[in-house]
Amino acid sequence: MKRILLLLTFLTGVHLQANVEKGKAVYAANCAICHTVNGGRALGPDFNIVSYTRKKAEIAQYVKDPYSMYKKFGYSANAMPTLPLEDSEIKDVADYISSLQPFKKWMIKKKH
Ligand code: HEC
Numbered sequence: 001m002k003r004i005l006l007l008l009t010f011l012t013g014v015h016l017q018a019n020v021e022k023g024k025a026v027y028a029a030n031c032a033i034c035h036t037v038n039g040g041r042a043l044g045p046d047f048n049i050v051s052y053t054r055k056k057a058e059i060a061q062y063v064k065d066p067y068s069m070y071k072k073f074g075y076s077a078n079a080m081p082t083l084p085l086e087d088s089e090i091k092d093v094a095d096y097i098s099s100l101q102p103f104k105k106w107m108i109k110k111k112h
Pocket residue numbers: 026027030031032033034035043044045050053054058059060062063066070073075077078079080081083093094
């Protein structure tokens with residue numbers, strides 16, 4: 001039983017990793033011109049900070065329809081376009097952004 005559980009944990013981990021890899025490719029092709037990773041400056045907010053402040057589902061919602069979300073996210077205007085992505089690509093890119101969380105601690109330290 002324990003072995004089966006271990007195997008399941010392993011398979012789930014591999015599956016998530018695959019989504020993150022796919023999401024990284026979606027990011028490179030569709031988001032990198034406006035969003036940095038690891039604290040750079042661009043038109044949109046850096047994704048390490050987004051991974052710290054937003055839940056995965058919120059990120060996916062924003063990408064799916066930025067126009068209906070920008071006020072809720074505290075913006076006074078919407079400059080991000082609605083991108084022609086498949087739902088699976090949106091999910092993958094949200095997985096990728098959320099996977100950037102190991103930098104959270106570093107970001108919290110920097111604030112103090
Ligand atoms: C043309 C530039 C542009 C592109 C391309 C773009 N974004 Fe954005 N994004 C923005 C801007 C600017 C904002 C700030 C709010 C707004 O204008 O809608 C933003 C905001 C966001 C937010 C909300 C951030 C927050 O927490 O406040 C998320 C999530 C996001 N973008 C994800 C993505 C993802 C994922 C992609 C690629 C699939 C992407 N964006 C592509 C410009 C862009």
